[in-house]
Amino acid sequence: MNAAAAMMLRSVPAAVGLALFLGLAGVAEILLRFGVLNRFVVPPPSDIAASFGRLFAEEHLLTRFLATSQECLYAMVLLAIIGVAAGTALQQMPLLRRACETWIASLASAPIVLMYPLFLVIFGRSNATIIVMGVIAGLPPVILKTVEGLSGTRKVLLDVGRSFSLTRRQMFLKIMLPAALPTIFVGLRLGLIFSLINIVGVEFLINFGGLGQLINDLAERYDLPGMYATIVFVILVSVLFFLATERLERWVGRA
Amino acid sequence: MTLASQPVSNIWADMPILSAKGISKKFETAEGPLIAVNNVSFDVAPGQFLSVIGPSGCGKSTLFNIIGGLTEAYDGTVTVAGETVRGPHPSIGMIFQEESTFPWRTVLDNVCFPLEISNTPKAQRVEKARHFISLVGLSGFEKRYPAELSGGMRQRVAMARTLASEPKILLMDEPFAALDEQTRLLLGDKVLQIQQQLQQTTLLITHNIAEAVQLSDRILVMSYRPGKVKRVVDIKLPRPRTSEIVTSAEFGMCVAQVWNDLREEATRGMQEAERLR
Ligand SMILES: Nc1ncnc2c1ncn2[C@@H]1O[C@H](COP(=O)(O)OP(=O)(O)OP(=O)(O)O)[C@@H](O)[C@H]1O
Ligand SMILES: [Mg+2]
Numbered sequence: 001m002n003a004a005a006a007m008m009l010r011s012v013p014a015a016v017g018l019a020l021f022l023g024l025a026g027v028a029e030i031l032l033r034f035g036v037l038n039r040f041v042v043p044p045p046s047d048i049a050a051s052f053g054r055l056f057a058e059e060h061l062l063t064r065f066l067a068t069s070q071e072c073l074y075a076m077v078l079l080a081i082i083g084v085a086a087g088t089a090l091q092q093m094p095l096l097r098r099a100c101e102t103w104i105a106s107l108a109s110a111p112i113v114l115m116y117p118l119f120l121v122i123f124g125r126s127n128a129t130i131i132v133m134g135v136i137a138g139l140p141p142v143i144l145k146t147v148e149g150l151s152g153t154r155k156v157l158l159d160v161g162r163s164f165s166l167t168r169r170q171m172f173l174k175i176m177l178p179a180a181l182p183t184i185f186v187g188l189r190l191g192l193i194f195s196l197i198n199i200v201g202v203e204f205l206i207n208f209g210g211l212g213q214l215i216n217d218l219a220e221r222y223d224l225p226g227m228y229a230t231i232v233f234v235i236l237v238s239v240l241f242f243l244a245t246e247r248l249e250r251w252v253g254r255a
Numbered sequence: 256m257t258l259a260s261q262p263v264s265n266i267w268a269d270m271p272i273l274s275a276k277g278i279s280k281k282f283e284t285a286e287g288p289l290i291a292v293n294n295v296s297f298d299v300a301p302g303q304f305l306s307v308i309g310p311s312g313c314g315k316s317t318l319f320n321i322i323g324g325l326t327e328a329y330d331g332t333v334t335v336a337g338e339t340v341r342g343p344h345p346s347i348g349m350i351f352q353e354e355s356t357f358p359w360r361t362v363l364d365n366v367c368f369p370l371e372i373s374n375t376p377k378a379q380r381v382e383k384a385r386h387f388i389s390l391v392g393l394s395g396f397e398k399r400y401p402a403e404l405s406g407g408m409r410q411r412v413a414m415a416r417t418l419a420s421e422p423k424i425l426l427m428d429e430p431f432a433a434l435d436e437q438t439r440l441l442l443g444d445k446v447l448q449i450q451q452q453l454q455q456t457t458l459l460i461t462h463n464i465a466e467a468v469q470l471s472d473r474i475l476v477m478s479y480r481p482g483k484v485k486r487v488v489d490i491k492l493p494r495p496r497t498s499e500i501v502t503s504a505e506f507g508m509c510v511a512q513v514w515n516d517l518r519e520e521a522t523r524g525m526q527e528a529e530r531l532r
Contacts, residue, residue, distance in 0.1 A: 156351050156353040156354070156355045159320075159325050159349075159351060159355070160349075160355050160357075160416075162324075162342075163323055163325065163343050163349040164343075164368070164372050164420065165343050165345055165372075166372060170372065174368075174371075174372075175357070178357070178359040178360075179357075179359070181359065253359055
């Protein structure tokens with residue numbers, strides 16, 4: 001009884017979020033019905049909802065969704081490995097850090113997606129192009145947040161390590177890394193957002209792969225409800241990975 | 256065997272286990288150089304309990320960090336059993352003034368930390384950690400994270416963690432500062448008990464005169480700016496002591512003696528701080 005009540009309580013935020021979303025959709029629907037908004041530009045939410053069945057049956061929406069999710073998964077793994085390693089290297093080598101930190105930060109605002117022809121030449125019209133571009137776009141926040149987290153380790157915790165005569169390696173693995181973990185995960189979540197945007201963007205541009213390609217197709221056919229419905233699935237990927245990183249953080253934190 | 260080792264151990268007993276000679280430390284600050292510790296020298300015999308007392312900002316923590324090998328640039332020498340200290344010494348354990356528990360580890364895992372580092376087998380590790388956790392009165396909180404504890408409890412976790420490494424020399428920087436008077440006295444008893452049991456040489460920084468008198472064989476009273484040893488007070492109260500001693504007349508006299516020295520310094524410290532402002 002009590003457990004059930006607790007469950008209910010915990011699902012309140014999610015319910016409020018969903019209600020808000022549905023409310024906004026309702027407002028859009030009303031505005032469209034009364035002609036305040038143009039239905040040739042914005043499809044009515046009811047049409048979008050109705051198009052899901054068609055998309056699953058004819059456009060293999062689920063397969064597309066899984067394809068994009070898979071690309072995101074690979075990108076996330078690479079992001080974590082490369083980003084944390086690069087961040088660690090930068091943090092350990094002050095000269096390198098001073099040399100690189102600024103331009104890595106500026107890279108974050110560069111429209112990397114526009115460099116797709118270059119990667120198209122290197123990797124061809126393939127998943128590799130999509131994943132690599134996703135990773136490059138997501139790296140800056142992961143690197144920078146790793147540096148920030150590692151350097152932000154409280155001095156007294158380092159002193160505890162030193163007073164127990166930890167080796168450099170132990171100092172890093174047992175104190176600096178766990179202390180930096182929350183900050184690193186902030187970076188990873190940010191990086192993943194950039195990655196997903198770029199992954200879908202490149203899919204769209206090179207007309208290959210998952211949800212991005214489908215959006216491209218539907219846009220060319222001027223199937224606006226279908227397009228918006230697919231965008232809902234892009235958001236779903238984002239939500240999925242957000243939840244996954246939260247799980248991962250808790251799991252890594254305990255290990 | 257016992258007979259042969261007898262005279263040898265006596266020689267060691269006479270020799271200070273820890274010795275500081277002419278320790279000075281200068282900080283470069285925005286307002287110019289600041290001498291935090293000025294020419295401090297003292298010896299500590301094995302098993303002795305020494306307290307350092309002095310006004311806030313007189314360089315007590317700085318002195319401890321030097322003895323603990325955490326500060327590099329300073330003048331003077333620190334020796335442990337005749338051996339000059341360069342960097343953290345394995346027989347010195349430190350408890351810090353600042354909150355120093357690992358927030359990502361449970362109480363049990365925090366206390367297990369030094370045992371993990373020394374590669375103690377898992378079962379033994381847990382058993383030992385539990386022992387020290389119960390010693391600081393935190394049994395039942397093993398699975399909690401530091402964020403779920405009070406400040407005083409966290410300080411006790413840090414204390415148990417350092418005790419678990421069973422250092423020969425224990426440096427404690429105001430470990431009881433966040434505790435109420437009663438808990439402070441009882442925990443003081445515990446510390447004394449452990450110290451007597453393990454024959455640990457203990458250095459304690461404190462602001463609390465009664466606490467210093469209750470626990471110590473000797474008290475260093477430090478002066479404010481520059482941080483010097485103003486006076487060394489030997490406490491000759493009988494051992495074993497418990498917190499009950501605080502009601503005795505001798506105890507009161509010792510406290511009064513230290514308080515006289517300290518009042519001058521504290522007043523001067525306050526005035527100087529006022530003037531700087
Ligand atoms: N890293 C530092 N840089 C500059 N000045 C410092 C530094 N550390 C300490 N000081 C100064 O040295 C003096 C002594 O500091 P310390 O921390 O040793 O005092 P304390 O006796 O432990 O005081 P408290 O009882 O308040 O803990 C202070 O005036 C402080 O401002
Ligand atoms: Mg201090």
